[in-house]
Amino acid sequence: MERPRHQGMAKNTYMRWRLPLVCLLCEVAMIVLFGVFVRFSPEADAHWEEEKKEMNVTSDIENDFYFRYPSFQDVHVMIFVGFGFLMMFLKRYGFGAVGFNFLLAAFGIQWALLMQGWFHSFKTGKILIGVENLINADFCVGSVCIAFGAILGKTSPIQLLVMTLFQVTLFAVNEYILLNLLHVKDAGGSMTIHTFGAYFGLTVTRILYRRNLEQSKDKQGSVYHSDLFAMIGTLYLWMYWPSFNSAISEHGDAQHRAAINTYCSLAACVLTTMAFSSMLQKKGKLDMVHIQNATLAGGVAVGTSAEMMLTPYGSLIVGFICGIVSTVGFVYLTPVLESRLHIQDTCGIHNLHAMPGLIGGIVGAITAAAATEDVYGKEGFIKAFDFTGSYKTRTPSVQGGFQAAGIVVSLVMAIAGGALVGGILKLPIWGDPADETCFEDDIYWEV
Amino acid sequence: MERPRHQGMAKNTYMRWRLPLVCLLCEVAMIVLFGVFVRFSPEADAHWEEEKKEMNVTSDIENDFYFRYPSFQDVHVMIFVGFGFLMMFLKRYGFGAVGFNFLLAAFGIQWALLMQGWFHSFKTGKILIGVENLINADFCVGSVCIAFGAILGKTSPIQLLVMTLFQVTLFAVNEYILLNLLHVKDAGGSMTIHTFGAYFGLTVTRILYRRNLEQSKDKQGSVYHSDLFAMIGTLYLWMYWPSFNSAISEHGDAQHRAAINTYCSLAACVLTTMAFSSMLQKKGKLDMVHIQNATLAGGVAVGTSAEMMLTPYGSLIVGFICGIVSTVGFVYLTPVLESRLHIQDTCGIHNLHAMPGLIGGIVGAITAAAATEDVYGKEGFIKAFDFTGSYKTRTPSVQGGFQAAGIVVSLVMAIAGGALVGGILKLPIWGDPADETCFEDDIYWEV
């Protein structure tokens, strides 16, 4: 599957005309497409002043902006600072981590506004965008940031833009299948964001396997200060995850509940991560890699179920399990994935996103299947699962089945899509670095 | 009071089985107790859809979530990034500062949800939690983070978990005495959080006095980069303190006022800190220790009174005084506390939390005693001090007296509790570091 590589083989990583060309082409395309398609949603349009009266809205505070904007900003911080700084742990790849994440996310959110817009906000020929679209665009890009984690340090910025273009497209298709065709609930994206993003990225890095990567092995580690920068990323992801999982839930109790469940799951996850980090190391010392990553697995794993009646203790149990699974994964699975399956996963996204994402999908399916009118209340039950219209007669156990189907669809889409995109990224035209210059800022950055 | 120590005495700091055991035991206990006791508050429960109608709530925006969630997230950042990074100033203890703070806070918030829940949110056998409980749990843990500042670098993670267990318990008892029995106002926690947390921590560090700590004196300083990381902590504490002091105030004008008063007090505090930092140094140069800490004293000192009609200029005066008191404390008091009283206060919490906390309690008592119906309005007066039910006839001066009593109770509880917990932490089973390895990450961390 790999093309032959010779140690020291010269690679053309000169970006001067290729990168500008790709960036400018992408952005011009965005402008044209936005010009044709994108307008403001009614609540962001100046006509709102009149529509408010027609719709009997008595106060400006009823504008969706006030329900969601604080959560949006938290999510925004997670995407740009959270992911950007988390990936800064590499000792000589800080510029690449934060800078390329910035580039791909800035492009990705624009393309996501369009792709998701066509599927979900398309009315009379226009995509009407409001704050919820901004959150969804950030979510979509989150899945790209996850995939970036697997190939961190081994790709050129052009490859990242190409990957973003394709991954956002496939994300939107997968999301449409899950949310609209299967009528699945996944407000925090255990399936659509984490499972999809992680298996996509793992497949891409498998295709891009580099036999001689040990040449740059010494650069794959961290130094003291890079670990402290990475903790900024970790903490912002950890603190704002309750906003992530509640950002697009229904107004009222659903948002409230999603935040509480996530808070609980994350808290439990920290304790089991610490426990297993110490336990699995001979000298009993804590490993920053685990603290930086596995503490977050609890947030991933309640992504589907946080808005449901998972209950605080249910959340604690999920967090408890995921801290263990994720830490054990770092210690035992990551080396095996590389040596046996040739999956070189720079950031360990398999442990932070893939496995917890799958767990999250399963927990969501179970929680949905176990729902009763007694627990949710008659109206709450209908509202929570949107059992209206053509879904009026769907039962919880059927819903659970569809939720499970959603996991499978996401997996299939991720692996098929990742294989396709990995193949494209292997073309020798994108300026990727040679093995010996991986994980090194100064190929693409003026240092 | 100190057990004899010999230089170079071998200490068993091996954590491999002890730390995992303690973490897992704690977390399992949390799961069991949450399973038995913790459920969602009505506003976070799916039944809300029906209750809303019964209670004539016309809009989802009336859900307490929208009143408090943005403040909650700010408080959350203060606890995890604010305290975690502020304590990163030590040159070789960055992992311990941010990592142990993460561990103890993640455990503490769970235990606080239970302890505070039993006292304040216990209905028909269940603790019903909503966003306000999350804020209160963060607050409670804030007092543990403060105490951690005094013993930073000198304790094992197990000791910190043990301290958290006891301190959260005592915090909840003290808070109950103040808020429920004395009917004291303390929304920003000058007494319950700062006074209690600081004197608790100072007592613990007194009991754990290390005669030969000068062996690791060189590691107690900062380096250039560690000071910059610490400024991240300082600034987030400083910027979000208005959210801290207003987070659990009554809806409406009280939250609004608390934010403004805190903003004013903090601004004034920066100027007097800078003035005295320069004035008290022979060469007139500014000292980062003061900037990192004393600039925050103004927020501590309006913790009780910020939601009252302290007025903007009153807040400026409080901030003005506290910047001075705190900076002078760092220069003159901290060395004396160590040499005379054997109180080794790593972060100087006596200057940032203890003295300003006391001042905050006093300012609160005076502001309450000076309240009049003229200043608050008839209804505002009753609402501000909750002079309803059995407190209907309480006068401002009586309220002032109870506020003052609250300071004394907090002090007594802190010192008695600190002595007890300090004694427990002296047991030679918790794996604390030897004197010569204090303030050093590599005993507990893989570096």
Next chain:
Amino acid sequence: MERPRHQGMAKNTYMRWRLPLVCLLCEVAMIVLFGVFVRFSPEADAHWEEEKKEMNVTSDIENDFYFRYPSFQDVHVMIFVGFGFLMMFLKRYGFGAVGFNFLLAAFGIQWALLMQGWFHSFKTGKILIGVENLINADFCVGSVCIAFGAILGKTSPIQLLVMTLFQVTLFAVNEYILLNLLHVKDAGGSMTIHTFGAYFGLTVTRILYRRNLEQSKDKQGSVYHSDLFAMIGTLYLWMYWPSFNSAISEHGDAQHRAAINTYCSLAACVLTTMAFSSMLQKKGKLDMVHIQNATLAGGVAVGTSAEMMLTPYGSLIVGFICGIVSTVGFVYLTPVLESRLHIQDTCGIHNLHAMPGLIGGIVGAITAAAATEDVYGKEGFIKAFDFTGSYKTRTPSVQGGFQAAGIVVSLVMAIAGGALVGGILKLPIWGDPADETCFEDDIYWEV
């Protein structure tokens, strides 16, 4: 224009009595003036409980606090962490960047509350402050932080306080002329904050021209870690800019729209910045200076028009252009400004604030002039431009003319004010550093 300097000329940078004196005098003056003038706005006053009923406000959520507080906190972070860390790129001036920014902003917000209060919130002899005043004070100080960027590393803290005193005053006057006399819209401050602040700062640095600054040229660069700290500043400015531009817009659709437009403009700006950063460097490598700064130009340039019906694609176009203009400015203009015009612009504010600010003013004028009732709706049109009272008959094209006049007024005020203040700062009494000790923390800081 420059006073003669001799290499190694001894300069008195001893701050011990001067800095404390200035700080304490400023703060005492603030206390006295606040005591005489500043009170709570009705929505922050305890009388609100009664007024609510009189004004038929049915819910506490209608308090302006809940419309604006989340945005306020984002703006607050931009001023203290955003600007403070962005300026941390200098290898040996991190304390000065974040510390002096902290000092001047803490003083500036107090003085701005007064100055802006007298012009805009003065009722029956008192300035009544609420959350909107806090945002405006932060905005005003933002313009001082911008000017600080031009003189970073070359001034004493006393000079910065003096500059703040004068600049805040002039800002308030200029703002009054624009908003009240010309009835201009400028919610995100392209004119009042960026154009004014940048040209003010550029004029000051011109007056303070240092012929022999190349002596400290090596210290004007960055190191790897200082660039990563600066990225914290960049990202927080970038992420929260939608809050900045929407913070004081009208409730409802205007805030919503302003956030969306800014989000779009910033996203586009990142791609053209990356493109031109790579294109303009011989080896095609990306330059962190551009990424840290030019990516933000898109936020500056929609400051006036974001709350108008600029539309998402209009925003993309503005961001597209500004990323190019700003990056080109860093490469070609900044060196010329120094060599030809003797403008030594440490942070390149000409590229990030001055040019994009002017563009923002122009875009605002055009967008206003192009407004129609069709696009805004009849009521939306009146509300968006506040065409009520004596402005009832103003047409869009006239409004466009006034907007353009606002740019000119801001420019004139900035340059005249900057010249005046620059002259004052040249007086040899403020303790500024010698040329060879510029960009060096240890003159003013205990390192």
